[in-house]
Amino acid sequence: MDKRVDEKILDFINATEKVEARKDICSGPVKIGGRYYEFEETEFFDEKLKMYIPKDFEDMPQDTRKFKYPSENRPDIIKCNEDGSIAITFKFIDSPLNEEYVEKLRDIMKLINKRLNPANVFYDEEILEVDEKNIGYFDFKSSAIDDFLYNFIFLLELQEKTVMGTFSCSFSEYEEWKDIAILMINTIRISKEENSKII
Incomplete structure (x- = not known):
């Protein structure tokens, strides 16, 4: 009996480790839905902000x-x-x-979104601490012309100004991508150099 219990525990631990390994976007391909994605650190705003995103994502035409x-x-x-x-x-x-206002700004943005689009279905809201920055997010389901969309909105301070980021996909892929969106946010790094301004 004890041996069977031990084997079940080991099976559970192994399965958990496999899931965790698949979710490390910084160290190799990750299976999302029916395919594998490789992530790489990408620079934005003249190298002021860096974040891991899928390697094959390109600028939208x-x-x-x-x-x-x-x-x-x-x-x-x-x-x-x-x-x-x-x-x-x-x-x-x-x-x-500023850092102290991020949570309030997130709440305001969510409230505006609710008022403009009462049919949207809202899920989570949280403040993440990433690279000594507060990043506020909320996510929701919205309707498009011929589909439902999953939207993940995040907000942070950069050079004492506001950066709003979004991740969006078809709602049918929501369960595959939600955790990945949070993992991407957790890779954000902000340049400590303040010499050159974005604007």
Whole structure:
């Protein structure tokens, strides 16, 4: 009896370790859905911010940007997969922000989103401490023209201003990508150099 229990415990530990190994995006390919993704550290805003994202994500073409983000206030940076169905974006907002205000800003952004889109279904909200920075996030399900989307919004301070990032994918892939989005946020590194400003 004891031997069978021990074997079950070992099986559980081995299975857990395999899952954890698959979720380390900084040390080799990770299986997400039906394929493997390799992640690499990518620089944004003139090397001021670095984050691991899928290696094969590229800048979204201009015509696709205008279609998917019709507002002139679209993100500064849009990295996406081949068909544009999964995207990571960054927007540098010339609005003052300090570490203590990140949580309040997240709550305000979530409230605005709720008021503008009452049909959205909201999930989690949290403050992560990454590289000595507070990063606030919330996530939700929204409807598109012919699909439901999963949206992960995160906010942080950079050079005393606001950076808003997003991760989005089809809602059908939500369970595969949510933990990965959080892992990507946890790889954010901010340059300590303050000599050159973004704007």
